[in-house]
Amino acid sequence: MNQESRSQAIAAAIILFGAGLVLYFLPTIVLWIGNFSPVLAIIVGVCLIMAFFAVFWLRARYQRSREK
Structure with a gap:
């Protein structure tokens, strides 16, 4: 395992x-959040998943730009 692949593995593990x-x-x-506003709870849930x-x-995108 070289330095670059190790760095990628560590970054993926942290993410x-x-x-x-x-x-x-x-x-x-x-x-x-749903106690205050059900619509806001849905928006927050979708944003966290996305x-x-x-x-x-x-x-x-960052990795592809580094390759060029």
């Missing part, structure tokens, strides 16, 4: 750990 924490606490967060995919999309 997955952070996403795991967010997904673990997501029901609690959404229920708490953030998981956005991080990997942004990382892929």
